[in-house]
Amino acid sequence: METIIIDGLSFALPIMIIAVGGIYSERSGITNLALEGLLGFGAFSGGLFVALMSGYFAPASPTLIWLSFLIAMIGGAIYSMLHALLCIKFQANQVISGVVINILSVAITGFLTSQINTSVFGKPSDKFVLSVFQRITIPGLSKIPVIGAVFKDFYPFEVLIIVLIIICWYILYCTPFGMHLRACGDNPQAVDTAGINVNKVRFIAVLFSGALSGIGGMCFAYSISTNFSPAVYMGAGYLAISALIFGNWKIMPTFLACLIFGFARSGAYQVVKYMKLSSSFSDLAMTIPYILTLLLLVFFSKNNRAPRALGEIYDKGKR
């Protein structure tokens, strides 16, 4: 039971932070299929930073680890500008742009990783090795039955994510900027006449999605393989998109969707382990979260409604 919660959270939270990025972008009216590419590029930036800097820090230095998150965030944000430029300035079809960003991201990071490993570090490799991110346990709280597992053996980045989600929720629903952002996804013409620059708001929203996806990508780089390699493109971005559509483009229901997914996933693993089934059964068990999601969608999709202006190119001249 404990393991279900521990593993579930460490999988669900990174997905969640990526999904929050997606919510920002889509609530502002920009369809974002690019999350997968954004998280990959973010993780690449963080990984590259660690590879370049590891000589200057002690092994497994927490400072370096946290800095790598910062860099991943910046990297993701910078790369997301491409999506923002394509969608806003170049008026590209937003779905197309998203797909292009993803493909380009795999290409660029794959190319650069090998190229930099060969020419800078002199060893041909397609990955940047990261240090192990130690899990921590809070002594007192972790003793509480069942709930205590939440405070046991968690990655410190999970705390970061929770804090970020709260901040993002606050920005989106309480501040003027959040109000403008949500309005842009509903009626950009109205926002424009209120004297707010629609394209600027959308641009920033996309930057948010890049930054948050970058963090999510970095989490996976640490938690799955402790290195950056093309393996980080394992579909987390698409899962995040599913989660946010499932959550009807709202932060809290999306959070719930991520949790259900994460727990279903770790739960299924544990069942296989508990029943001492052969490891090939874990493949079967892995389908459970996806099947569960589909089933839940069957019941909860009827009233789903995307933001009204989602995917619309905003053209000031159009009346």
Next chain:
Amino acid sequence: MSESYIIEMRNITKRFPGIVANSDVTIRIKKGEIFAILGENGAGKSTLMSMLFGMIEPDSGEIFVRGNKVAITSPNEAVKLDIGMVHQHFKLIENYTVTENIILGIEPIKRLLGVFPVVDTKTTSKKILELSKKYGLEVDPSSKIENLKVYARQRVEILKMLYREAEILIFDEPTAVLTPQEIEYLLDIIRKLQEGGKTIILITHKLEEIKKVADRCAILNRGKLISVLDVASTSTNQMANLMVGRELSLEINKPEAHFGKTVLEVNNLTIRNSERFKVVNDVSFKVREGEIFAIAGVSGNGQVEVADAIAGLSEHVKGEIKFLGENISGIKVRKRNEKGISYIPEDRQQVGLILDFSLAENLVLKKYFKQPFCNGALIDRREFSSYAKRLIEEYDIRVAGGENALTRSMSGGNQQKAIIAREIDIDGSLMIFVQPTRGLDVGAIMSIREKIIEERNKGKAILLISLELDEVLSCADTIGVMYNGEMQKIAPAHEMTEGEVGEYMMGVKKNEKK
């Protein structure tokens, strides 16, 4: 000299691809007056005011506000100069509350725990209530826009300007969507605003309103300024002739009606929307051959839902719809088309047409599956073309590029002509028109109304749903008035006056059922 005018627009010229929207227009507006801008649709009124409000910039010409030359490059600039505007299509966020809409862009901030900025809606709500009391603009600050009626939305727009402490208020066709009584009320508000020291610019094509409130009036025709008149000393006829640029007869030649057998009979129709809310409640009426049955009502009182239900486009419909004696409630849209029900929908761009299709593809939208357009699984595009050519010719649809032109590239009037051509050519026995002339210029309006009457003279049953009261009054043989999803009154057109219809529309006067 300039100081006495609060606004001067000098020698303004604005071109759009293909047309000159404003050509060398000069107007001067005094502080505290109600200044009307009169002209047909497409005369360039809205363009001129959009430039004053900074939505678009003039190609040449100068704008002075309070004697100072200004460059208004965005609505933001306009607001800084205390200019506000109520647009014809309201600029509101549907899923936001009244307060949130009003403060959008200038949100007052309070500090949570002394640090975190939070949008403060509470204190603003109070301020909004005060403002609305002062000018008679009652509206609940906490209700969401999507739940508000049209007139209330308009009030929100006015409050938005007042909240920004605008001194110069531009109203773009504010009465187009209101009932006569609501119009009266709005004109009162406008007078109150004037008393409060505001300068008001009123864009309209309705002469009576100008006569009632305006001090002076500028007349535009095809982008050119024709004249600026003192309203008190000018007759409406003079204004009308100047506006159109020719002698205009607004009378439609309508021969006496000859009713035949009943074509459409609606009994106890009740419709719920997707949220299971009753939008039409127990409505019954009949339309006969050779009759124009017009449903009057303010937007959003269930008229469109009635039309959709007859055409087969609604879910959750209860009651009986009989067409030529047969109950058609259960059958599909296409079957109904085939039986001879034509439907000209309210939203011609989103519903009536597929804008990314060519004109020909749109003209066959209800016939493509039949001979000669379709043989088995295959369609014959040459047949599409020749059919389209015929309709273009017959109905005088003007389009550059002929039947292969993209429908998106056509003007609104010609888009509507294309729909009407398609629907008339179905040649059934019932035609449903919803808002057939909305947003069109006077010429197009007259020709469409004539078409409607022509079809009625041929013996078709016509169901006309319109928000424009003059359209209902000038076309209808029988008038039904809907309010709040209920049919308030059905009577022969000649038995009802404009005032009476208006009262039923407001729900003020209520008829005993049947």
Next chain:
Amino acid sequence: MKKSKNPLIRILGNKKWQFITIPVFAFLCSIIAITLIILLIGKNPGVAFHSLLQGSGILPKPKYAAHKGIITDFLEMLDMLTPMIFAALAVAVAFRAGLFNIGVSGQMLAAGFLTTITIGYSSLNAGLAKPLCLIMGAAVGALAGCLIGFLKYKFNINEVVSSIMLNYIFQYIISYFINTRYVDPVSRQSRDVSATARLTLQNVSAGDYKMKLPICIIIAVFAAVFVWFFFKKTRQGYEFHAVGRNVTASKYAGIKVGKTIVLAMTFSGALAGLSGVTYYMGYFSSIQPNTLASTGFDSIAVSLLGNSHPIGILASSFLITVLSKGSTYMSSTAGVRYEVASLIIGMILLFSACGAYIRNTVDRYTKEKGAENGNNNN
């Protein structure tokens, strides 16, 4: 409208040819960008591009191994091209009806797997097995697509989400079955399909050459022509287009939108299924567990690059396949990493995505010119 003096604007401004001039322009831009990148890493771009084309059998290599020649390289490229055409057509068909089939790879896998275990491992003779493979593949793909369409129609489940979920579900379930029942202990993949069922003929001798013969490429080209015909000339094609452009108006016109959605996904799935069998039982002969074919995702981009037009797709699939096929040879001869090929593809896509912007800019430019001239005449 007076002709602009700038020849570039004049060429691009020609409305009639924009559908071809603008993609070509975007392609040239990306070639320039890539040239710069290759220069930046200190290699010769000319050599790189040349070897790229050599590797995919477009240009002759300096020397060949025994029984090999430019024709064998070219046929191998066609072998890779076949599933790509089918997959891109699948995306285009769904797109025509306004649907985004991101699940092509899942549908490919399902079709490839079920066909492999039923017909691929059977002892049917070639004349029976090969057509049956195609039919079975199309049928399985169609079913998978139909399910996605049905979920959308009946339960309003966004097709992007259900496709993604199904991708994973197929991937894991099939991986389970391969690992437990059909695994080849050496390769850790599924056992090879029988030669009679293999859709690409192996080791066909002609003259001195021993080559692979991807016979299904003919069917793929035929499929593209059929899809074009379907879009243009059939009633169902017209309805797909109507629903794709405006659902409300389609309902108003009496088109059964739900049925159209299900049909479109079924058709799209069938094409994805064909892609699956030509991929897993033609280009390859076995299935690697726990992996989705990247073809399925690349096909989205290929389809968009071809402007979702069947004939455009033939061209764009060809282009992309040439680039990826030649990349291995390029990295060995020109010393440019093979990842550069995917970078080129990414760049081409990037510039193509800006096609609308290029068109608008050119249009605006020609229009302004036109307006000025028009007014001078007044």
